[in-house]
Each structure stands twice: as C-alpha cells, then as structure tokens.
Amino acid sequence: MTAIELFKKYMNRYWSELMNDNWMVSVATFKRSNIFHEKLKELIPDDLEYGRCLVFYNSEEKRNEVYLFQDERGEKNLAITFMTDDILVHAIAIETL
Template identity: 30%
Template sequence: MSVIDVFWEFMQKYHPQLVNNDWLVDSQLVKSKDIINPEMRKIIPLDMLEVNLILFYYDGNSKDIVFLFQNNKGKQNIAIGLLSDDEFLNAFKL
C-alpha cells in the first residue's frame, strides 16, 4: 500500500476530525538512535539502524504530526502514528 493510502486510511479510521486539513508531507532518512521520542523509537525493530521517516503536517499548525516509518529503502511500511502537542497519542505497526 502506498504511503498516501496508509496515511488516509489511518486518518479516516482513527482521526477523522483532522481529515479536512490541508496536509503537507516531508521525508528523510534518519538514524534510529537519533529519534528523540522514546515511544516512537520503541516501534522501530532493533536491527534497523536507519529508517525513512515520513512526516505529515498541516500548514500553520505544528501541533498535530502524523509519522510513518519505512525501511531505509522506502519499500516496507513499519508503523504509523500521531503526535499532538509533542504527546504520543497512538501508533500502529503495519
């Protein structure tokens, strides 16, 4: 399933109140050890030293951020979740 499909399925199922926002996306390859949030870091398999981190956010609001982890080649989705006000709300392994 594509990144966009995973994002919209997650949003419609778990956070429908946020669906109508004008979402933007950014991605980068990061080292697993550099992820600051401990709950997010726990989701990543221990043997993965790098992950592709895809962030969804909407213009004018840094409060709600959806994150999606993929393997470092961007071929396998690992997990998706939501941070709101830097608080880990929920995440699901894919």
C-alpha cells in the same frame, strides 16, 4: 499500499475529524538510536540503524503531525504515529492498521 493510502486509512480510522485539514508532506531520514519515545522505538526493528520517515503535517493552530516510518529504501512500512505539539498521542505497527 502506498504511503498516501496508509495515511488516509490511518486518518479515517483514528482521526477522521482531521481528514479534511490541509495536509502537507515531507520526507526525512531517521536514526533509530535518536528516537526517544520508547513506545515508538519498540515498533522499529532493532537491526534497523537508519530509516525513512514521511512527515504529514498541517498548518492549523495546533501542530498535528503524522509520521510514517519505513525502512531505509522506503520499501517496507513499519509504524505510523500521531503527534500534537511534539507529544506522542498514538503509535501503532503497520500490521495492526
């Protein structure tokens, strides 16, 4: 499943009321040791030092962001999270989606 398909599936399942917002996406690299949300850190394998993260965001009044965490090459999807105004609201492993 592509990153866009995963994003759509996640949004339809958990945040369908936001699905029609104007979403944009950017790509970033993350370092596992820099993740400060313990719930999210549990979803990222211990042996993964760096990874790739697709950040879906909208430009609405409330800052909503969906993060899709992948391995360094973007070949394996690991976790997806929803944050509002920098607060982690929801995080799940991709296998449970």
